[in-house]
Amino acid sequence: MKKWQCLICGFVYDEAQGLPEEGLAPGTRWEDIPDDWLCPDCGVGKADFEMIEVGSAA
Amino acid sequence: MQQPLVIVGSGLAGYTAAREWRKLDRERALVLVTADDGSFYSKPMLSNALAGGKTPQQLASFSAEQMAAQLQAEILIRHRVLQLDIDNRTLRLRSDTGAERTLAYGQLVLALGADPVRLPLNGDAGNELLAINDLQDYKIFRQRIADAKSLLVLGAGFVGCEFANDLLLAGYQVTVADPMSAPMQRLVPPAIGQGLAQALEQAGAQWRLGWAAAAVDHHADQLRVTLRRLADGAEESLVVDRVVAAVGLRPRRELAQAAGLKTERGIVTDACLATSASGVYALGDCAEINGELLPFVMPIMHCARALAKTLCGQTTPVVFPAMPIVVKTPAYPNVVVIPPANVAGEWRSEQQDGGAKSLFIDSTGKLRGFALGGTAVGEKAGLLQTLNG
Ligand SMILES: Cc1cc2nc3c(=O)[nH]c(=O)nc-3n(C[C@H](O)[C@H](O)[C@H](O)COP(=O)(O)OP(=O)(O)OC[C@H]3O[C@@H](n4cnc5c(N)ncnc54)[C@H](O)[C@@H]3O)c2cc1C
Numbered sequence: 001m002k003k004w005q006c007l008i009c010g011f012v013y014d015e016a017q018g019l020p021e022e023g024l025a026p027g028t029r030w031e032d033i034p035d036d037w038l039c040p041d042c043g044v045g046k047a048d049f050e051m052i053e054v055g056s057a058a
Numbered sequence: 059m060q061q062p063l064v065i066v067g068s069g070l071a072g073y074t075a076a077r078e079w080r081k082l083d084r085e086r087a088l089v090l091v092t093a094d095d096g097s098f099y100s101k102p103m104l105s106n107a108l109a110g111g112k113t114p115q116q117l118a119s120f121s122a123e124q125m126a127a128q129l130q131a132e133i134l135i136r137h138r139v140l141q142l143d144i145d146n147r148t149l150r151l152r153s154d155t156g157a158e159r160t161l162a163y164g165q166l167v168l169a170l171g172a173d174p175v176r177l178p179l180n181g182d183a184g185n186e187l188l189a190i191n192d193l194q195d196y197k198i199f200r201q202r203i204a205d206a207k208s209l210l211v212l213g214a215g216f217v218g219c220e221f222a223n224d225l226l227l228a229g230y231q232v233t234v235a236d237p238m239s240a241p242m243q244r245l246v247p248p249a250i251g252q253g254l255a256q257a258l259e260q261a262g263a264q265w266r267l268g269w270a271a272a273a274v275d276h277h278a279d280q281l282r283v284t285l286r287r288l289a290d291g292a293e294e295s296l297v298v299d300r301v302v303a304a305v306g307l308r309p310r311r312e313l314a315q316a317a318g319l320k321t322e323r324g325i326v327t328d329a330c331l332a333t334s335a336s337g338v339y340a341l342g343d344c345a346e347i348n349g350e351l352l353p354f355v356m357p358i359m360h361c362a363r364a365l366a367k368t369l370c371g372q373t374t375p376v377v378f379p380a381m382p383i384v385v386k387t388p389a390y391p392n393v394v395v396i397p398p399a400n401v402a403g404e405w406r407s408e409q410q411d412g413g414a415k416s417l418f419i420d421s422t423g424k425l426r427g428f429a430l431g432g433t434a435v436g437e438k439a440g441l442l443q444t445l446n447g
Pocket residue numbers: 009042066067068069070071072091092093094101102103104105137138139140169170171172190191192217310313341342343344352353354355356358383384385386
């Protein structure tokens with residue numbers, strides 16, 4: 001499981017946790033999130049996220 | 059030959075508009091003009107990069123050359139637009155080297171941003187105030203605080219509070235002064251502002267709420283700031299190494315004003331981001347959209363997506379969902395959805411263990427906005443659903 005961070009606002013999407021309140025079940029992989037999904041904190045698209053190391057402090 | 063789309067400004071507004079438009083039109087020429095070096099960077103991170111040890115270079119994810127390649131655009135960096143001629147549809151530009159030229163546009167997007175407000179202070183050190191509103195300011199800020207220990211932050215709005223928290227985490231002694239009686243008073247109800255004030259105090263901040271800066275003077279290699287208490291006019295002087303000013307932004311509207319475009323607080327646009335001049339659009343911190351200034355990332359993203367369609371001939375008004383503003387103060391995380399300006403209602407606040415929750419309820423009993431602080435931030439997603447549902 002990986003983590004992805006928004007380059008603009010710092011929001012972190014953790015695949016292990018998912019985002020149940022947005023209908024992304026725990027374990028939902030980044031590739032499986034729809035392309036039109038937007039960062040819940042700032043509204044940028046998936047292209048503005050980058051993978052961060054698993055278990056990193058960020 | 060069809061004239062290019064010209065976008066002025068390479069901040070989040072200019073670059074996002076360019077990107078969204080390029081997705082829809084792969085053919086037409088795009089020229090981006092910017093007074094800075096054209097790096098794509100995250101402005102929100104300027105106020106939380108210090109504690110994470112991020113250098114200015116790390117905040118810039120792409121250079122102007124990389125952006126030009128991604129966008130199939132010509133990017134004129136270090137070129138300032140001096141003048142806009144809406145009758146002839148041209149711009150007058152001057153480069154850093156002093157060379158001037160004229161550029162014709164088919165359609166024009168103004169994404170000029172905003173200038174930090176300069177406080178009119180007495181004293182001989184007014185020019186020592188550090189205002190951080192772009193990557194270049196941030197570079198200077200980092201240099202100037204390298205050997206400092208104590209800082210005064212003027213302004214307890216959301217940007218001032220974020221810088222205060224970041225500086226505390228980086229080990230500085232921080233005092234925050236603001237004429238208002240609670241932090242972020244224009245954005246959140248007192249319950250949340252007080253929670254933030256307490257949490258930052260516990261993290262080491264000294265507050266001077268109800269105090270306004272009156273003067274700043276050199277004092278050996280430090281600065282002496284004279285603060286005045288609004289309630290009784292009492293004065294206090296404070297000696298610190300550096301002073302950060304975070305006292306608000308003023309939309310850059312001079313260029314538009316001089317060209318005869320309608321301006322109020324910002325460059326006036328309708329819901330389709332069209333200014334009063336045909337073929338000229340505005341978005342981002344410079345724009346006043348349907349009477350509102352919305353200087354935040356999420357509205358800019360929504361505007362850019364709507365504008366891209368409009369620029370391609372499919373006129374599209376921007377429709378904003380409920381937009382949370384996440385305040386990056388780790389000592390007391392908080393998030394707010396500002397209620398619409400024209401809605402009558404009241405804030406209802408409740409304290410909970412380590413947090414506070416305020417709901418803005420309109421006269422029909424409907425939820426129209428909220429602010430959550432500390433442990434209550436977890437309720438964000440649920441409340442957003444209620445608002446958007
Ligand atoms: C410290 C800080 C923290 C923030 N944190 C958040 C946050 O957490 N969440 C959030 O939603 N928002 C946040 N914001 C607000 C958000 O970052 C801004 O609303 C947004 O970045 C503005 O983008 P912009 O493109 O409109 O303006 P800018 O980024 O200022 O871009 C303006 C561009 O116009 C160019 N320009 C101006 N005049 C001319 C001219 N005459 N000729 C040529 N070029 C010109 C400039 O060089 C620049 O490239 C924060 C702002 C600050 C300052």
